[in-house]
Amino acid sequence: MxxxxxxxxxxxxxxxxxxxxxxxxxxxxxxxxxxxxxxxxxxNLGIDFRGGTTIRTESSQPVDVGAYRQALAALNLGDVSITEVKDPTFRADQHVAQVRLGAREGEEAVTPEVIAQVETALKAVDPAISFPAVESVGPKxxxxxxxxxxxxxxxxxxxxxxxxxxxxxxxxxxxxxxxxxxxxxxxxxxxxxxxxxxxxxxxxxxxxxxxxxxxxxxxxxxxxxxxxxxxxxxxxxxxxxxxxxxxxxxxxxxxxxxxxxxxxxxxxxxxxxxxxxxxxxxxxxxxxxxxxxxxxxxxxxxGVDRGDKPKKDTGEFASIEA
CATH class of the missing domain: 1.20.1640.10 (Multidrug efflux transporter AcrB transmembrane domain)
Incomplete structure (x- = not known):
């Protein structure tokens, strides 16, 4: 058995x-x-609900999320999310990632100066990296x-x-x-x-x-x-x-x-x-x-309407229809 x-x-x-x-x-x-x-x-609301900026990166080198995160850690940016984007339509040498930066307290969006710092830090990790798109999510x-x-x-x-x-x-x-x-x-x-x-x-x-x-x-x-x-x-x-x-x-x-x-x-x-x-x-x-x-x-x-409750006069269960 x-x-x-x-x-x-x-x-x-x-x-x-x-x-x-x-x-x-x-x-x-x-x-x-x-x-x-x-x-x-x-x-602890993330960027989606608090507002912030998404930076799209593109490079001929494979995305190293750990290296990206370590490079940005020294900037003390607060809420940072890094994800690799994969798509079957991408070329073999096309490696895309998204870096999402949460807006700081009292600010409605990430400032251009902070975005420039992020781009500089990422270029130090991968000189071939480019930034084809930068999008901001406002409070509204x-x-x-x-x-x-x-x-x-x-x-x-x-x-x-x-x-x-x-x-x-x-x-x-x-x-x-x-x-x-x-x-x-x-x-x-x-x-x-x-x-x-x-x-x-x-x-x-x-x-x-x-x-x-x-x-x-x-x-x-x-x-x-x-x-x-x-x-x-x-x-x-x-x-x-x-x-x-x-x-x-x-x-x-x-x-x-x-x-x-x-x-x-x-x-x-x-x-x-x-x-x-x-x-x-x-x-x-x-x-x-x-x-x-x-x-x-x-x-x-x-309770469930099934007629199985005891009758008050007999104490027996009533029958229910199938």
Whole structure:
């Protein structure tokens, strides 16, 4: 017989509602604390949201991001992001990079003098380098990007709400969206607490977290819907525990494999994508937690219109239609 790794026993009987008020209360506290952190400490906004300048470089020599960063470190420019640009249409000797400089406090844009210093420092690293384009992002554009980022997350949440509502019942939709908002708010709170740079890449990570979390939640709710028809007299709490245990192996396997892939990217991916990957790593953990301890708790509190509640006069469970 082939040997197989089992992260979860074939059959489990974990009571996920044993500490339901503790776990749900902890989630509420985490959301409130995250909102307070964002309000008090604020986010460490990147160039996308704060304004700054992007310098496009081009050279016949391969881009050495480490050497570029080391050359600019002595200038004390603050928020600097360097990324290599790759495109199949580029020539074999065409190597392009983007250097993004954040505007300093009290300044609306990077001054020409600072741009000249950057170009001089990079030319010392690569004499063949040229600067075909310099673009600045002002405060007005940055404010628009912040608003559009908020709208993107809100639109994703509303779309998921309607999808789950149409596929299941409104209680499932409310539980799902509450879990998603929990994931996003707590993740943003962690970025505020650790003062990790928050830019458009992090917004993309938040939207990805929404998709990952709702996928896990829908799988459990789909099994719950099957069990609602299969076990017509089983109390809702017991049925939700049964459903979570039946899908636990899938939940753990999906979260573990995703986490391992992201961990490798976090370690070896470099500084450019580290913030994005960190948000995804935390999102996988918090998304799995919210599926088991937030979404299900809310559905249990709201109840499901299935006619399985005890009758007041007999104390027995009423039957439901298939």
């Amino acid at each position: 082939a040997w197989r790794l089992k992260l979860v026993p074939t059959k489990t009987n974990i009571d996920f509602f044993r500490w339901q008020f503790v776990t749900f209360g902890a989630s509420v506290v985490a959301v409130v604390a995250s909102l307070v952190l964002v309000a008090v400490m604020g986010l 554009v940055s404010q628009e990007l912040i608003w559009k980022a908020f709208l993107a997350v809100a639109a994703g949440s509303v779309g998921i709400l309607f999808y789950v509502w149409m596929r299941f019942e409104w209680q499932f939709a409310v539980g799902t969206v509450a879990a998603l908002l929990h994931d996003v708010i707590v993740t943003v709170g962690v970025f505020a607490a650790l003062q990790i740079k928050f830019d458009l890449a992090i917004v993309a990570a938040l939207l990805t977290i929404l998709g990952y979390s709702v996928n896990d939640t829908v799988v459990i709710f789909d099994r719950l819907r099957e069990n609602l028809a299969k076990y017509k007299t089983m109390p809702l709490r017991e049925m939700m525990n049964l459903t979570a245990n039946e899908t636990l192996s899938r939940t753990i396997m999906t979260a573990t494999t995703t986490f391992i892939a992201l961990l490798v990217l976090f370690i070896f991916g470099g500084d450019v994508i580290r913030g994005f990957v960190f948000a995804m790593l935390f999102g996988v953990v918090i998304g799995t937690y919210s599926t088991l301890y937030v979404a299900k708790n809310i559905v249990l509190m709201l």
